[in-house]
Amino acid sequence: MKINFVDSVHPVLSERLTVAGHTCEDLSEYDGDALLAQLHDSEGLVVRSRLVIDEAVLNHAPKLRFIARAGAGMENIHQAVCTARNIRLYNSPEGNRDSVAEHALGMLLALMNHLPKADREVRRGIWDRIANSGNELCGGTVGIVGFGQMGTAFAQRLNGFGVKVLAHDKYRKGFANAHVEEVTREELLERSDVVSLHLPLTPETEHYADAAFFNALGRSAWFINTARGPLVDTAALLDAIDAGKVRGACLDVLEFEERSLRGLQGSAPNPVQQRLYACDKVLLSPHVAGITAESYFKLANVLADKILRDIADGRL
Numbered sequence: 001m002k003i004n005f006v007d008s009v010h011p012v013l014s015e016r017l018t019v020a021g022h023t024c025e026d027l028s029e030y031d032g033d034a035l036l037a038q039l040h041d042s043e044g045l046v047v048r049s050r051l052v053i054d055e056a057v058l059n060h061a062p063k064l065r066f067i068a069r070a071g072a073g074m075e076n077i078h079q080a081v082c083t084a085r086n087i088r089l090y091n092s093p094e095g096n097r098d099s100v101a102e103h104a105l106g107m108l109l110a111l112m113n114h115l116p117k118a119d120r121e122v123r124r125g126i127w128d129r130i131a132n133s134g135n136e137l138c139g140g141t142v143g144i145v146g147f148g149q150m151g152t153a154f155a156q157r158l159n160g161f162g163v164k165v166l167a168h169d170k171y172r173k174g175f176a177n178a179h180v181e182e183v184t185r186e187e188l189l190e191r192s193d194v195v196s197l198h199l200p201l202t203p204e205t206e207h208y209a210d211a212a213f214f215n216a217l218g219r220s221a222w223f224i225n226t227a228r229g230p231l232v233d234t235a236a237l238l239d240a241i242d243a244g245k246v247r248g249a250c251l252d253v254l255e256f257e258e259r260s261l262r263g264l265q266g267s268a269p270n271p272v273q274q275r276l277y278a279c280d281k282v283l284l285s286p287h288v289a290g291i292t293a294e295s296y297f298k299l300a301n302v303l304a305d306k307i308l309r310d311i312a313d314g315r316l
Helices: 012-019 032-039 078-083 093-112 115-123 149-158 185-191 211-215 235-245 271-278 293-312
Strands: 002-005 023-026 042-048 064-071 088-090 141-145 162-169 181-183 194-195 219-223 244-253 282-284
Touching: 002 012, 012 023, 012 293, 032 064, 032 162, 064 293, 078 088, 088 181, 093 194, 093 219, 093 244, 093 282, 141 185, 141 293, 149 211, 149 244, 162 185, 211 235, 235 244, 235 271
Parallel strands: 002 023, 002 042, 042 064, 064 088, 141 162, 141 194, 162 181, 194 219, 219 244, 244 282
Antiparallel strands: none
């Protein structure tokens, strides 16, 4: 099988596919029409985020049998068109669920305990113990919206912190266990001290966290988004912070990101971005929750497992 790598991933994937007798070709240096011209004999594509795979792109790959995304989100792939063409789709949320969960927890603890602010102040000779005293997770309630790979891993990391964990997933039921209570979205927002989003980006979930979402909070809560930026209406979040509905927010992703996830849109911040950057109750990171040395390997290795298993079973 001829498999083209549109993006760079850990070499374990190409190594394992090559050992199994398949031909792997790196297209990560190609762009635009030059890239599309290379797809004419592709039977498999390995991608990350730089290419939106729509019907126009698929028309350049008439032999395509599968697309594998090294990551969790599939918003850059038009799944309905792929289904109609019998193109199998793979992703690998198992590969970076641990890094996302740990990053979310790290951001939350840092924000609750003013660690970035305290670090900056101490370096300037400011020794303010009172203003930099923090809050404890212990005894609180953490609400997880979306209980797939990422949400489940985050819940696991919370074990030992002495918190009650609530979870809501519109498409999954019956996942409650000794540590997690399954609830409605309304109940989760009413009862949670911390709310963390772990949803895919779809037309249904864009601006999922809007003004109505934040107004439904039953208490002033901490908010986390390590999934996709457009899940959150940033202006509504900032309004909620100003109104005291949200105590602070951890954002690894922004709705102002380019679709390729490689940077921010535009050459200068828009007014909402400027307001966001000026807010000292928000902790930001550049969409790196799922990127660690360990996840780089696991994302590719998980794809190798899935692809080779389906080939062996005759499904591909």
